[in-house]
Amino acid sequence: MSHRAWVDTAIQRIEADFNRSADTHLIPLDLPGYPDITVYFKDESSHPTGSLKHRLARSLFLYALANGWLRPGRPVIEASSGSTAVSEAYFARLLGLPFIAVMPASTSPDKIAAIEFYGGRCHLVEQAGAINSESQRLAQETGGHFMDQFTYAERATDWRANNNIAESIFKQMAEEPSPIPAWIVCSPGTGGTSATLGRYVRYRRHDTRILCVDPETSTFFDYFASAQSGKPDASLTLPCGSRIEGIGRPRVEPSFIPSCVDTMLKVPDGLSLAAMRYVSKRLGRRVGGSTGTNFIGVLWLAQHMQAAGQGGSIVTILCDAGERYAHSYYNPDWYADQGMDCALDDASLAAMLSGEALSGLRVAGELV
Known part of the structure; x- marks a missing residue:
């Protein structure tokens, strides 16, 4: 078989596999205290391999x-x-x-x-x-x-179409009360998802804005802030990686495009994991840590939208299931090893849920 014929067969196999798979679900979640704001989770854990990746x-x-x-x-x-x-x-x-x-x-x-x-x-x-x-x-x-x-x-993802995550979200939102989300919240691992979302909403001329939430140990937030100041510093590095697996990087990666993002939020790891536990209870199944990081971004936006008298929808991503983290995020011994106080973090999250602004969140970019 020639190489070109082999490539044809390989692509056909991937396309056939895609045709056998249903799209991932879009799950609504009521947000107590925010009656004019509807929240949706794009559940990427339902892919055959269980994650957004x-x-x-x-x-x-x-x-x-x-x-x-x-x-x-x-x-x-x-x-x-x-x-x-x-x-x-x-x-x-x-x-x-x-x-x-x-x-x-x-x-x-x-x-x-x-x-x-x-x-x-x-x-x-x-x-x-x-x-x-x-x-x-x-x-x-x-x-x-x-x-x-x-x-x-x-660059590998076709951001114009081909059922990328952005196109899928907008198709599924079409019959919802607020079909054009005010915001989509994601977190950067490679930066590919935020680039796809940002490009797609501009290409389709939607008013939707992109909030990117970065974990505690990661360079993306500071790189974005430096780009906002007009002096992007791609040389930023950190000595260790993120505790929130799948997101955050100790160096600036080429796939992270800061101009595709409207606003960034830096989230402490303890708060991310408190949000993970909260979302798991609300959905009745375990989710991963990055979903918790995303949910803090949702709460932060909901607070600002309500204070400004705004309503509408916010979409975020349920990146993967929590079963992969039985050895860490769902293991009390892991928290003890990390020196994390779950009770304190859960109390901080409860304060946010009740509408109290939380200190310790760093913000860069614009909200309008």
């Missing part, structure tokens, strides 16, 4: 195939210890390609097992900061392809 992995594979970067029998390699690796392993198996996830040696056994379930192999490195260079080395050594999610996330 399923969309990214599909886009990365289609982009790599269309560019002629993938070859039969040669491995696909990604620097990831989380949901992206799980989803890429799924698509690699679909195409009959070997998959290698390069990850820190400290990665939890639960995540390693999830990647191996889809036929992937985990390549562990001692230094977390070396996963990109090790991925590049493996690609050269094996003749494989390094997907490099943090570089290609914003």
